Amino acid sequence: xxxxxxxxxxxxxxSLENPLGIxxxxxxEWLFPLAAFRESHGEEGxxxxxSTPIVEGWTDNIGATVMGRNMFGGGPGAWDEDWxxxxxxxxxxxxxxxxxxxxxxxxxxxxGGTTFHFVTDGIESALAQARDxxxxxxxxxxxxxxxxxxxxxAGLVDEIxxxxxxxxxxxxxxxxxxxxxxxPQLEQVEAIDAPxxxxxxxxxxxxxx
Amino acid sequence: xxxxxxxxxxxxxxSLENPLGIxxxxxxEWLFPLAAFRESHGEEGxxxxxSTPIVEGWTDNIGATVMGRNMFGGGPGAWDEDWxxxxxxxxxxxxxxxxxxxxxxxxxxxxGGTTFHFVTDGIESALAQARDxxxxxxxxxxxxxxxxxxxxxAGLVDEIxxxxxxxxxxxxxxxxxxxxxxxPQLEQVEAIDAPxxxxxxxxxxxxxx
Numbered sequence: 491x492x493x494x495x496x497x498x499x500x501x502x503x504x505s506l507e508n509p510l511g512i513x514x515x516x517x518x519e520w521l522f523p524l525a526a527f528r529e530s531h532g533e534e535g536x537x538x539x540x541s542t543p544i545v546e547g548w549t550d551n552i553g554a555t556v557m558g559r560n561m562f563g564g565g566p567g568a569w570d571e572d573w574x575x576x577x578x579x580x581x582x583x584x585x586x587x588x589x590x591x592x593x594x595x596x597x598x599x600x601x602g603g604t605t606f607h608f609v610t611d612g613i614e615s616a617l618a619q620a621r622d623x624x625x626x627x628x629x630x631x632x633x634x635x636x637x638x639x640x641x642x643x644a645g646l647v648d649e650i651x652x653x654x655x656x657x658x659x660x661x662x663x664x665x666x667x668x669x670x671x672x673x674p675q676l677e678q679v680e681a682i683d684a685p686x687x688x689x690x691x692x693x694x695x696x697x698x699x
Numbered sequence: 700x701x702x703x704x705x706x707x708x709x710x711x712x713x714s715l716e717n718p719l720g721i722x723x724x725x726x727x728e729w730l731f732p733l734a735a736f737r738e739s740h741g742e743e744g745x746x747x748x749x750s751t752p753i754v755e756g757w758t759d760n761i762g763a764t765v766m767g768r769n770m771f772g773g774g775p776g777a778w779d780e781d782w783x784x785x786x787x788x789x790x791x792x793x794x795x796x797x798x799x800x801x802x803x804x805x806x807x808x809x810x811g812g813t814t815f816h817f818v819t820d821g822i823e824s825a826l827a828q829a830r831d832x833x834x835x836x837x838x839x840x841x842x843x844x845x846x847x848x849x850x851x852x853a854g855l856v857d858e859i860x861x862x863x864x865x866x867x868x869x870x871x872x873x874x875x876x877x878x879x880x881x882x883p884q885l886e887q888v889e890a891i892d893a894p895x896x897x898x899x900x901x902x903x904x905x906x907x908x
Contacts, residue, residue: 496706497705657882657885660880660882666704671869676866678865683889686887692865
C-alpha cells in the first residue's frame with residue numbers, strides 16, 4: 491500500500507470527489523509517469539525505473555482480490571446500484587474481487603474478467619471465498635486501510651508491500667493502527683530505492699519465503 | 700532518527716528505566732551487532748553490512764549537536780545536578796552539545812571533547828550557538844521527537860535520515876506530527892536496504908545537494 495511518511499494511506503475527509511482524501515493524490519504521484527502504469531490504462535510511453543518491477547508485481551500471480559467497502563466506494567449505507575466502483579467498465583483487476591460490506595448485493599460482472607462479489611459475513615469468509623476463486627494463485631488485499639488493519643490484526647496477511655512516499659498528509663487513515671495485541675511480528679525482506687518512493691516488503695514472521 | 704513502522708521514535712511511557720519507552724529498545728536492534736557501533740563503545744568485532752556507512756555517517760563532518768531535554772534525560776523540571784546524561788563519563792559526541800531546556804544550568808564538560816551547554820532561549824538560539832560552535836561543519840539534530848518536530852516545523856532542518864525499523868510500538872512519540880502548516884516539503888534522496896532496517900535520506904525541497 492502507498493503510505494505517507496507520517497503513516498497515512500489516505501488523507502483526511504475522503505469523499506466521492508476526493509477518494510484519497512485531502513492531499514491523498516500525492517501518494518501515487520510516483521506511479522503515474524510509469525510505462526507499466528500507463529500501459530495498464532491503455533496508454534503508450536512512459537518511464538521505466540526501479541518502481542517498474544514493483545508495479546508489475548502487483549498483478550503477478552494474483553488470482554483474486556479482497557477490498558473494503560470504502561475502497562470500492564459508493565458511500566456508506568445501502569447500495570446505490572448505479573455505483574460500480576471507481577474503475578469504469580473494465581476495472582484493472584481481471585479476476586474476482588471480494589468487497590467487504592454490511593449490505594448484500596448481487597455479484598457485479600464487469601468487462602475484462604473482473605467480477606465484484608459482495609461479502610457480508612466477515613473478513614475470514616471473504617478471504618476463504620477469494621482463496622477458492624484464486625485457484626492456487628495468491629490473494630491480494632487491495633485496501634483500504636481499515637480492511638487491511640483487520641486482516642493484519644487477525645494474522646491473515648503473509649506479506650505487506652509498503653510504498654513510502656516522501657509526503658506529509660497530517661491526517662487521514664493510518665495503516666498501522668488498531669492492530670490489537672500482541673502486535674504482528676514483521677520481517678523486512680527487501681527495500682527498493684525508486685524515484686520519489688521507497689518500496690519495502692515485509693513478511694509476517696514465520697511465513698516461509 | 701530511528702522510527703518504527705507505525706511512526707514512533709520512542710514507545711509509550713518513557714522513563715529513567717525505559718528511556719526509549721515500552722518496546723522502544725527494539726528500534727536500535729539492527730545497530731548493536733555492527734562493528735561500527737561496537738567500536739564507538741570501545742568493543743571489538745561485529746558485523747559490517749549496508750548499515751555501516753550510515754552509522755559512520757552519523758558523526759562524519761558533525762561539529763555540534765542540538766538535542767531536546769528529554770533526550771538528555773534527567774526527568775522534567777529543575778535540574779538534578781548529578782544527572783549528566785545517559786552516556787557515562789565519555790559521551791560519544793566528542794563535540795559541543797546544546798540541550799534545549801527551560802531550566803538554566805552551567806555548562807557540563809565531559810571527557811573526550813563533549814561539553815553539554817544548556818540553552819533556555821529557544822530552538823533558534825540553540826541552533827545559532829551550535830552553528831558557531833561547529834566551525835563550518837554540520838550541526839546534527841540528535842532528537843528526541845519533540846525537538847525534531849519543532850525544528851522541522853520551523854523549516855530549519857535541511858536533511859532527515861530515517862532508519863525505519865520493522866517493528867510496531869502502538870504508542871509513544873511520533874516524529875512526523877505537530878508540524879504546522881504548510882507542511883514541510885521533502886524530497887527523497889536515497890534509500891538503503893540493510894538487515895532489519897531501511898535507511899531513507901530526505902532533504903528539504905530547495906536545499907542544494
